[in-house]
Amino acid sequence: MRTIVMLSGIPYEYLKHRPQHFATYFARKGYEVLYICITDYNKIDPVHLGNIRDRDSFIDSFFSRNADDVFVIKSSIHSENINDSSLTLLINKINRIYNEKNLIFIAAFPQWITHLQALSKNSKLIYDCLDDWEEFTKDPDMGYSEEIINCERKIASIADLVITSAKRLYVKMSYYNNNIYYLPNGVWNVDFTQQELLPQVPIDLKSINKPIVFFMGAIAKWVDLDLIQFIAELRPEYSFVFVGNLRCDLPKRSNIYFLGSKKYEELPHYLAVSKVCIIPFKVNNLTAAVTPLKIYEYLASSTPVVTTIMPDILELPGTRAATTYNEFVEYIDEFISMNNEKYTVETKMAKKSVELYNWPDLLEPINNMIKRDSYQVENNENVIKNTIRSYKNYKQSFLIKNELLGMYNYLGLYNLSCSLYDFNDETLEIQQHLDYEKLALAHFCSGCIDMSKKLLNMYIENNDKKILQPYVNSLLKEEDFEIFLEIYLLKASGNIYEAIKLADSQIVPEKYQPKLLGLLSGLYLDIGEYDLAFQVALEILAVENELKLEDIFDAYTLKFIIKTFSEQNQYDLAEEFTLTLMQINKEWQQFFVSLLSDVYISKHLVE
CATH class of the missing domain: 3.40.50.2000 (Glycogen Phosphorylase B;)
Structure with missing residues (x-):
């Protein structure tokens, strides 16, 4: 009997969503299914977990079988002084108890990647992309930070298979993995x-x-x-x-x-x-x-x-x-x-x-992949081309036009992307359902640099990203601004690995290139490679120069640097950086004020 570990963002008892339907299906197919929610960390006593040595004791201590034959974490809380590191301990214990064999991890929430660093080569990881988490970060009430986007890119990059519930997500994930499988929602x-x-x-x-x-x-x-x-x-x-x-x-x-x-x-x-x-x-x-x-x-x-x-x-x-x-x-x-x-x-x-x-029919191909231990699927480009054909009767819809824009860009059909929108400099105005950064990239790759710059500014304006304007302006003032513009547009469009590849190609050994390295630091941050991002940032900061911080790094990278300084107990440095940045303008003051508060709180807790 193989074991599937469902790693979800919602408790099993919270209505019936996609992860619960997955778990029910695999339990009915005879798998042992362990269902763990990202909020279950306070139900796991690390001391008790450390004393467990065998599978039966592990299941009896921490899980109960529900009516769907799915094992869920018991609701009893052992201690109030437990943080989410207990989830990492739990995953590591599962790996050891099951001897790292026959384990399939299906993660349906991006931040699980922070607890999966020690997965063995014998385990398989499937990422189920079921929502556009980037869109959720635009709503403060949802409580998601940019970190969830970075986590998603990382988990998608290392997964053996990525499943997506929508074609828009399919295109998005295709930049990070070649094994993408489209699996819409279903019904029993x-x-x-x-x-x-x-x-x-x-x-x-x-x-x-x-x-x-x-x-x-x-x-x-x-x-x-x-x-x-x-x-x-x-x-x-x-x-x-x-x-x-x-x-x-x-x-x-x-x-x-x-x-x-x-x-x-x-x-x-x-x-x-x-x-x-x-x-x-x-x-x-x-x-x-x-x-x-x-x-x-x-x-x-x-x-x-x-x-x-x-x-x-x-x-x-x-x-x-x-x-x-x-x-x-x-x-x-x-x-x-x-x-x-x-x-x-x-x-x-x-x-x-x-x-x-029907859920059994939709999930049977995934079951077959697991049984064959092979996760090769149809070529991404073929799936996208077929989707484009299916949209032919809806090209007048602004929403469908925007979907086609993303697909044409992925296929490198930039002229087709540009042809979707019949406006010029005089008619350029804010439009709904338009990914300006992708259209800006299409115009850049078609040789229309000025239009590309205008569309990039509209992307910043339309997405409430004014905090990025000083940094973008700084890049565009460079003598070789076109290469910076291309890297930044690739980054903004989600093609992070191509942006990294292009940035790497521009690095000249033994030449100090702070803006290029600052851009590279931000790109590593985008894919969740935090150690690399911080290392590159430190290399820049170690050399005195006349450039301002906001000219070298974008606001999100600066926020990451300050948080990392604080985590390393370098509170004075974190405070100095934050206070300096808050003086730039009102937007920067609002952006960094909560971070300054966090630095002060952390500093006084240590004292």
């Missing part, structure tokens, strides 16, 4: 078969008038609350029912009902009495990287779906993808006003469309 079809349901309406639905338009899942910032307000106002005769976790307040209207969170097993009963299901997501880069679990569960219950446009679910039978608010309402109306015969056809199409998305 049997769980949502209406014919097997008891003919019983949930109690909290009995007083709600039909027709019911239904949504299940988190009501969070990626949900378009303005769209919900719009459709509810326009159709007061429809009941809009929401179940799930409420992270943002829904509009207050008499025909909008929030019924709280429901257990996974209860959801089919709500779907059974719903006429239409909806996915009113905002249209942006975050949702472009999503294949919602709920759409497959909706369809498996034979319920038609109206959704905003998302690249991976275009043209699914039983669905309608709306490009405007009015169109969203029209599609809801279409389903609700259908006669029984037409509606039955739609429900059958909905059910039929998800047969290919």
Whole structure:
């Protein structure tokens, strides 16, 4: 029996998400599945763990088997004075107890890489890329720092296989690994078969008038609350029912009902009495990287779906993808006003469309790879070319144009990237759904240097990265600015290894090149090679020069240098750097003020 260690970012008991479905599948296939959440560190007593010598004692002490036959960390907390280093100890113990054989680690959260440094060559690592973590860092309320991006690049680079849940993520990960497998979300079809349901309406639905338009899942910032307000106002005769976790307040209207969170097993009963299901997501880069679990569960219950446009679910039978608010309402109306015969056809199409998305069928290729111990998959370029062809009918959508931009760039088809957007210097203005840094790279590689520089400035402006402007301006003042510009655009576009390769080629032995080395330090930081990044930074700082810190390093690299000084108890140096940088301007003061506070706190704790 082989053992799979599922390394997740969410507890097993927290609703049913992709990692839990993976774990359930492999447990049903006969694997021993250990499910560990990144927040489980406070459930692991390092002293007790150190005394464990065999597999049975290990499992009995730290795990319990749940109803899905998955082993999850026991909830009893041994000590309050435990930090996340206990997870590293746990992984190392798993390696030793299982003799580093027959172990498959499936990581579904990037920061697990900090606990996987001691994996043996006999173990296999699969990284499941299920979200665009870079987009999450743009929302302060999510609590993610730039470190999660660096962690993802590193874990993707060393993984034996990278799985992605969306085509946008497929392209992104292709810069870091040649073994990428596209595996969209799915459904346990049997769980949502209406014919097997008891003919019983949930109690909290009995007083709600039909027709019911239904949504299940988190009501969070990626949900378009303005769209919900719009459709509810326009159709007061429809009941809009929401179940799930409420992270943002829904509009207050008499025909909008929030019924709280429901257990996974209860959801089919709500779907059974719903006429239409909806996915009113905002249209942006975050949702472009999503294949919602709920759409497959909706369809498996034979319920038609109206959704905003998302690249991976275009043209699914039983669905309608709306490009405007009015169109969203029209599609809801279409389903609700259908006669029984037409509606039955739609429900059958909905059910039929998800047969290919049954979890056992989706995951069987991964199971076969594990059994063969071979992780070679279809060539990345072929998959991307096929995806481009599938988007041919949607090229007028700004969202799809942006997806094509990323794909053309990956294939080196920069002229095609430039041809997607019909604007010149006079019509250049902020556009939604546009990765300016990628378009800037395309124009640079097509020989349009001035346009490239303008687009780079728009990237900085549109992504709230004004903190980077002094550094970019410094690079562009160099005599050989074009090489710096190309390296920086590769970096900004996510092609870090090509940027490193180009930067390395420009280094002249025994010549002091602070700006080039500063750029290289930032590139090593981008791929999570922190020791290398700091070593290069120290080489620069060891030589006195007239350049300012902000001309040599970007703000994120400077933040990393200061944090590293602080971790090494060089608090006075960390404080000096921070105070100097805070004097540049208001943006820099705001960017570094919390870091200065951290330095002071760490310093006084030591004293």
